Amino acid sequence: MTKFSPTRRGFLAGGAALIIGAHLPVGGKMAAKAASGPVSLNAFVRIAEDNTVTVIVKHIEFGQGPFTGFATLVAEELDAEWSQMRAEHAPADTATYQNFAFGIQGTGASTAVRNAFTQMRQAGAAARSMLVQAAAREWGVPEDEITVAKGVVSHAASGQSAQFGELVAAAQDSTPPEEPKLKDPADFVLIGKDVPRLDSADKTTGAAQFTLDVFRQGMLTVAVAHSPWIGGKVKSVDAAAALAIDGVEKVETIPTGVAVYARNTYCAFKGRDALEIDWNLSEAETRSAEEQMDEVAAAAATGEGVVAETYGDLDAAFAGAAEVIEAEYRLPFLAHAPLEVMDGVIENRGDAAEIWMGSQMQTVDQQVTANILGIAPEQVAINTLMAGGSFGRRAQYDSQFAQELAQVAKAGGQGTFKLVWSRKDDIQGAYYRPQAVHRQRAALDETGRIIGWQDKFATESIMGGSAFEVVIQNGVDPFSVEGSIHKPYDFGAFEARWVPTDSKVPHLWWRSVGHSHTAFANEVFLDEVLQAKGKDPVAGRLELLGDKSPRDRRVLERVAEMANWQGVNGSDGKAYGVALHPSYDAHFAYIAEVSEVDGEPRVRKVWVAADVGIAINPDVVKAQIEGGLGYGLSAALFNEITFAEDGQVEQENFDSYRLLRIHEMPEVEIDLAVSSEKPGGIGEAGTPPIAPAVSNAWRVLKGQPVRRLPLVRA
Amino acid sequence: MPTDLRINGKTHQVDLPDDVPLLWVLRDEVGLTGTKFGCGVAACGACTVHIDGEAVRSCQVALSDVWGEVTTIEGLGTPDAMAAIQQAWVEHQVAQCGYCQSGQIMQAASLLAENPAPSDAEIDDVMQGNLCRCGTYPRIRAAIHTAARKMQEA
Numbered sequence: 001m002t003k004f005s006p007t008r009r010g011f012l013a014g015g016a017a018l019i020i021g022a023h024l025p026v027g028g029k030m031a032a033k034a035a036s037g038p039v040s041l042n043a044f045v046r047i048a049e050d051n052t053v054t055v056i057v058k059h060i061e062f063g064q065g066p067f068t069g070f071a072t073l074v075a076e077e078l079d080a081e082w083s084q085m086r087a088e089h090a091p092a093d094t095a096t097y098q099n100f101a102f103g104i105q106g107t108g109a110s111t112a113v114r115n116a117f118t119q120m121r122q123a124g125a126a127a128r129s130m131l132v133q134a135a136a137r138e139w140g141v142p143e144d145e146i147t148v149a150k151g152v153v154s155h156a157a158s159g160q161s162a163q164f165g166e167l168v169a170a171a172q173d174s175t176p177p178e179e180p181k182l183k184d185p186a187d188f189v190l191i192g193k194d195v196p197r198l199d200s201a202d203k204t205t206g207a208a209q210f211t212l213d214v215f216r217q218g219m220l221t222v223a224v225a226h227s228p229w230i231g232g233k234v235k236s237v238d239a240a241a242a243l244a245i246d247g248v249e250k251v252e253t254i255p256t257g258v259a260v261y262a263r264n265t266y267c268a269f270k271g272r273d274a275l276e277i278d279w280n281l282s283e284a285e286t287r288s289a290e291e292q293m294d295e296v297a298a299a300a301a302t303g304e305g306v307v308a309e310t311y312g313d314l315d316a317a318f319a320g321a322a323e324v325i326e327a328e329y330r331l332p333f334l335a336h337a338p339l340e341v342m343d344g345v346i347e348n349r350g351d352a353a354e355i356w357m358g359s360q361m362q363t364v365d366q367q368v369t370a371n372i373l374g375i376a377p378e379q380v381a382i383n384t385l386m387a388g389g390s391f392g393r394r395a396q397y398d399s400q401f402a403q404e405l406a407q408v409a410k411a412g413g414q415g416t417f418k419l420v421w422s423r424k425d426d427i428q429g430a431y432y433r434p435q436a437v438h439r440q441r442a443a444l445d446e447t448g449r450i451i452g453w454q455d456k457f458a459t460e461s462i463m464g465g466s467a468f469e470v471v472i473q474n475g476v477d478p479f480s481v482e483g484s485i486h487k488p489y490d491f492g493a494f495e496a497r498w499v500p501t502d503s504k505v506p507h508l509w510w511r512s513v514g515h516s517h518t519a520f521a522n523e524v525f526l527d528e529v530l531q532a533k534g535k536d537p538v539a540g541r542l543e544l545l546g547d548k549s550p551r552d553r554r555v556l557e558r559v560a561e562m563a564n565w566q567g568v569n570g571s572d573g574k575a576y577g578v579a580l581h582p583s584y585d586a587h588f589a590y591i592a593e594v595s596e597v598d599g600e601p602r603v604r605k606v607w608v609a610a611d612v613g614i615a616i617n618p619d620v621v622k623a624q625i626e627g628g629l630g631y632g633l634s635a636a637l638f639n640e641i642t643f644a645e646d647g648q649v650e651q652e653n654f655d656s657y658r659l660l661r662i663h664e665m666p667e668v669e670i671d672l673a674v675s676s677e678k679p680g681g682i683g684e685a686g687t688p689p690i691a692p693a694v695s696n697a698w699r700v701l702k703g704q705p706v707r708r709l710p711l712v713r714a
Numbered sequence: 715m716p717t718d719l720r721i722n723g724k725t726h727q728v729d730l731p732d733d734v735p736l737l738w739v740l741r742d743e744v745g746l747t748g749t750k751f752g753c754g755v756a757a758c759g760a761c762t763v764h765i766d767g768e769a770v771r772s773c774q775v776a777l778s779d780v781w782g783e784v785t786t787i788e789g790l791g792t793p794d795a796m797a798a799i800q801q802a803w804v805e806h807q808v809a810q811c812g813y814c815q816s817g818q819i820m821q822a823a824s825l826l827a828e829n830p831a832p833s834d835a836e837i838d839d840v841m842q843g844n845l846c847r848c849g850t851y852p853r854i855r856a857a858i859h860t861a862a863r864k865m866q867e868a
Contacts, residue, residue, distance in 0.1 A: 063810030063848050196807065203812025204803045205796060206748015206787035210813060213747035221742070246731075264742040265751075266734045339752050339760060339813045339847050388750070388813025389847045423753045619807055623853070627810055630849025654757035654845060663838035665851035 039168045041130050042176060043096045044123035045074055051151060051165040053078065054086040055123075058097035058116065059107040060360050061089070061199065062338075062387040062394070063627070064683040065620040066112045068197045070120050072616050076190045077124030077183060078131075080164070081151035087198050092362040092382035104363035108395050108509065110584040110681025113616060117679055118182075125180035133174035134167045135160075185614070185676065194619040199386070211343045211385045212420065214356045219345070219416040220249055222408050223268035225258040225275050228648050230430045231284035231504050234258055234277060241274040251275070252411035256404050261412060265420055285504040286647030289640075293330060293435050296501050300328070300437040300458035303499030306475040309485035312493030317452025321443035325529050329440065329521040330708045333641035334433035334510050335426065335657060340388025342401050342421040342429075348409040352379040355405070358387025360395035364467060365402035372406035391511040391631060396431060397466030400506070427657050428649040432641055433510030434460040434503060438484075438521030443493070448533035450544065453491035455484045455522060458499040460507050462514065475500075479509065483518030483688060488549035488582060489526075489541070511631055512583060515688040519581040520636075520709060523692030527578070528705055531568075537578040537696065538565055551587045551611050554673060556580050558609035559589040562671055568700045574604070577697030579689040586680030587611040590629075590689040592666070594697035600712050601698045603633060603666040606690065610670065613677035621682045626668050628686025634660035636691035640710050656714075717777060721746065722789030732778035737761045739777055740786060748787035748816045752845070759844030762817035763787075769824035771843075787816035790823060798868060799823050802861035810848035818844045822858050831862050 038048040046054040055074045059066040067087035075085050090097040094105045100119075101111040128148055135153045136143040139160045147154050154161040185191070202208035227233065237258050239251035247267030252259045258275055262268035285292075318324060344357035346369075353373055359365045362382050370377040387394055394401070405419050421429070436459035443452030462479035463471050471478055476498065484496040510516055530540035538560045545553045559565075559578075568576050573595050580589045593605040608625055615621045638658040642650045651657040695706040716729045721744060728743050735754075740746045740763070749772055752760030756771040763772045766782030791797035796804070799819060809815045818841070825832060825840045832840070837858050846854070 063812065065810075196804070197809070199812065200804045200807060200809055201793040201796070203809035203815055204800045204819065205791055205793050206746075206816045207793050208812050209747075210750075212741075212751060215742075215745070215747075264738060266730075266738040266742070269754075337847065339750075339758065339811070339845065341751070387811065389811040391847070420751075423755075623807065623810060623848075623850070626852060627849035630851065631847065634847075653755050654753050655755060659845050659847065660849075660851075661842045661845065662851040662854065663842050665849065668852060 039172055041127040041168070041171060042123055044120065045078070045127040047127070047164050047168040049165040049168070051084050051163045052086050053080050053084050053164065054088055056090045057087050058090045058099070058105060059112040060358060060384050060387060060394070062358060062390045064112070064624060065197065065617065067199055068195065068620060069113055069616045070116065071198055072190050072195060073117065073120035074124035076188055077121045077180070078128045079148040079150065082190065082195045084151050085198065089384035092359070092366045092380070094363045104361070106361035106363060106395060108360065108392070109513070110683045110685065113679050114585065114681055121182050122180045125182055126176050129177045129180060130171040130174035131164060131167050134170035135162060138167070138170060191616050192614065192618065194617060197620065208386055210340055210388055211345065211357045212340060214345045214385070214418065216345060216347065216416040219418055220261045220263070220412070221265045221268045222262070222412070222417050222419045223260050223272040223422070224254065224256060224404060224408070224419065224425070225260070225272050225277055226256060226425055226429065227279050227284065228428070229279065229281055229284040229286060230506070230649070232279040232281050233283065235280040236278045238276040241276070242271040245271050245274060254404070254407040254411050256407065259408050259411060261417070268420065269422065283504070284647065285643070287643065288645050288647065289333065289642040292503065292643070293437070296435050296458045297328065297330065297437040299499045299501045300439045300456060303458060305456065305458070305497045305499035308476045308481040308496040308498050310495040312452070312491070314452050314454060314493040314495045317443045317493035318441070321452065322446040323444045325442045325444065325532060327440050327525055327528060327705065328707060329438045329524065331436045331517045331520065332639070332709060333435055333505065334635055334639050335641055336391040336393035336508070336510055337426060337657060337659065338387070338389030338391055338393055341423060341426050342393070343419060344401060344405040345416065345418045346405050346409045347416045348373065348412065348414050350414050351375060353409065354381045354383070355402070356383045356385055357405070358390065358394050359384045359402070360390055361399060364399045368399040368403050369406040372403060372410055392509040392513070393431065396508060397463070397468055400431060423654065424652040427651050427653060430506045431508040432505060433516055434507040436517040438517070440521060440525040442525070442529045444529070444533065448535070450491055450529065452493040454495045454497065456497040456499070457484065457521065458501050459517065460503050461500045462507065462509055464500065479513050481518070482514035483581065483583060484514070484522065487522065488552040488580065489544040490546050490548045491544070511628065512684040512687040515581065515583045515684070519579070519688030520691040520695065523579040523581060523689070524695050524706060527692070527696040528699070536567060541578065541580055552580055552582055552589070555587050555589040555609040555611050558671055558673065559591050559607050562609060562669060563591040563607040565591065568697070573701070575697040575700040577693045577695065577700070579693035579696065581689045581692070583685045583688055584681030585613065585678065586682060586685035588685055588689050590693040592690070592693040592697050594694055594701060596701055601637060601694060602664065603694055605667045605669070606693070608668060608670045609673065611673040611675055612680040612682055613675055614679045615672055616679065618672055621672060622670050624682045625670055625686040628684060629668060629690045630660055630665055632687035632690040633694065636694055636709055637664070637712050638710050640713065719780060720783040722785060728777070730777055732776060734777045735773050736763070736775040736777060736780055736784070737772040740772060746786050746788050750813055750816055752814065758814070759821060760814050760817040762820040762844065764820060764824060767824065767827060769821050787820060790819065797823070798864045799826065799861040802857040802864060805860060806853045806857040808850050808853040808857050810850055814844060814846045818846065818854055822854070822861070826858070826862055826865060830866055832858065
């Protein structure tokens with residue numbers, strides 16, 4: 001497999017090292033001097049004569065807000081007016097548009113703002129300097145007498161002023177500053193304000209263009225029949241009935257299934273339904289999900305595993321404990337289920353190819369496409385489009401989808417092809433959040449105080465066997481153990497021990513990755529232990545936090561205040577659950593109010609106290625918290641991919657893979673503690689605390705511990 | 715046999731088999747791509763359009779069964795001339811990924827046509843067929859209330 005070189009430092013270190021060596025390529029593909037029309041002042045900023053400033057965004061926009069966030073950073077340092085800002089996706093060009101946390105061009109791990117905060121500000125500041133130099137030359141005045149505000153460049157003494165569009169042609173002859181001067185944060189006028197999103201109007205009127213909306217001359221639409229068993233391969237296919245359908249042009253077997261090429265989507269799906277395929281299951285997973293889960297549980301119980309983090313003398317703590325409490329927690333396979341299915345358009349021109357898709361990992365998508373088509377990566381152009389959600393699904397370490405798209409193009413020959421998955425392809429297409437089983441142990445002294453804590457868990461390595469294996473150090477995959485390590489509490493003695501498991505079911509990072517299971521297993525167990533010793537979940541947590549984690553302490557105290565915390569039992573059959581879980585340099589405490597409706601948990605309200613450092617756009621941050629919370633709540637309540645006795649996935653659409661609906665979404669009250677700390681990642685951090693908060697309340701309501709998700713099992 | 719369809723005030727002649735879902739007629743044939751495909755089984759609401767003002771799942775309406783004038787999100791308003799309900803959506807910054815919002819807005823528009831001042835419970839009742847994976851539900855509810863107010867004032 002092709003190995004890429006993600007910068008280990010950025011990937012591994014999480015937040016601390018993410019804002020590294022911000023580097024501003026002024027060259028790149030976009031720096032050719034323009035005789036007329038819009039001018040690129042650097043690889044990230046283009047200004048047109050009509051004064052519009054377009055920010056070239058290296059991260060995909062799928063709702064989390066990089067278009068708006070990056071445009072804000074540029075506008076801030078450029079001193080632009082918000083109404084003149086625009087944004088578009090960068091082309092695939094790793095050297096210019098790499099994610100500093102990955103070393104490749106790609107989006108994920110909530111790194112967008114964290115890797116580019118300084119870079120985008122520098123891009124804006126550099127463009128500003130070039131405009132100021134141009135004005136100084138035109139007006140014959142000193143640069144340091146020129147001011148810029150709200151998109152207007154002015155020289156007070158001479159009464160001259162100009163808008164960006166009037167100066168931009170001349171600015172091409174300016175010298176890009178080597179170290180653009182950045183503002184003092186005290187002078188920010190846009191960062192920290194709720195400027196409206198740049199994509200709202202288009203997304204509210206049907207005008208926003210997604211991959212599914214791309215139509216090219218002569219394009220064929222392609223549906224691929226995939227094996228009903230994960231890992232099954234085509235043994236034989238009878239395509240006669242499919243080919244007899246008017247509008248079906250041809251049928252080809254490709255490595256992942258059988259591709260039907262048709263005049264439109266209707267014919268492609270109809271043709272696919274008419275195929276008769278025999279599957280070779282020799283490499284397929286044919287066991288039930290329960291059998292697979294039991295295997296993971298056995299590994300957690302008996303495997304030796306590797307130590308991901310340890311401190312204190314754990315053996316002594318357990319040997320001298322007055323009491324030991326233990327529990328096992330099980331978490332299922334999860335599909336991401338973004339609302340826009342996986343889709344892509346590819347034009348195969350023989351010696352070159354062009355792709356339109358919601359590419360989340362452009363460098364890898366480009367590389368695998370080139371390999372399959374036998375052309376150089378530079379011959380593969382990628383137009384990144386806005387995507388209808390991802391939650392991890394559109395980035396695969398092996399570029400699963402781009403591979404299938406390229407295979408469709410290879411088998412199809414020269415021409416243009418739109419590959420469209422159905423919802424069944426998505427739900428049954430694996431690349432799931434892997435199953436996980438945690439065995440938790442707590443040692444308590446005679447006063448009921450926790451003096452030792454062990455989280456021993458089994459789950460598949462997220463990065464093992466992938467192009468990103470380099471992040472695995474001393475046998476520990478940071479993405480499998482995150483959230484189990486670096487906990488805010490001081491347990492006295494502690495060990496996180498991970499037993500890696502193997503599975504035939506391809507896995508993937510799922511919104512918040514390791515945190516999606518570690519937060520649940522740890523925060524639910526802690527709550528059970530506190531309850532067993534008659535302790536209050538807020539006070540008990542505060543006691544364990546001590547002075548170790550002041551930001552976590554502050555959010556927990558704040559959320560208790562917001563919810564007017566009076567303990568877990570409320571009136572009228574309500575219960576309250578607490579969870580505290582930091583991730584991605586962001587600190588979150590939740591209190592969930594839960595009641596029972598028709599035998600199911602119904603979450604009426606969630607109070608959220610968050611410290612995310614500098615919030616570039618507080619309203620976008622709040623929207624991400626609401627969204628992350630809703631996404632996590634859907635999984636906690638309902639989501640589980642299961643395999644029947646014969647190994648086939650049992651869910652296939654939203655009627656069987658039940659998602660959170662409007663009446664099940666709680667009211668969310670958020671307090672963003674504004675702090676001057678560096679920005680935390682906000683796309684994922686809202687997800688982990690909701691499952692434990694709701695589970696803790698549900699345990700109180702039902703009088704039964706919650707040891708398994710989802711809470712509502714089919 | 716070619717069929718005449720009235721869509722957003724214009725007549726379109728389409729020549730497709732009778733059983734082609736309206737969703738794919740709109741998207742692949744007429745070129746109105748604001749209406750989205752999410753599930754194909756009327757479980758997500760992303761394909762919601764109006765037929766004679768009634769909200770329907772266009773993935774479940776065969777071409778030959780289209781009984782009246784079709785209105786899609788493009789027929790409601792444009793980025794430069796938004797309908798009141800779309801303005802409310804922008805005011806509340808509802809859209810994240812935006813993929814479900816055409817369907818949400820069409821569903822909400824038909825709700826407001828029938829019930830100019832819906833309660834939260836009435837909103838939940840009518841809107842629960844429309845899925846959003848980005849968790850924009852609280853903002854959808856707020857935007858519907860705002861739109862209701864605006865439309866009553868107008």
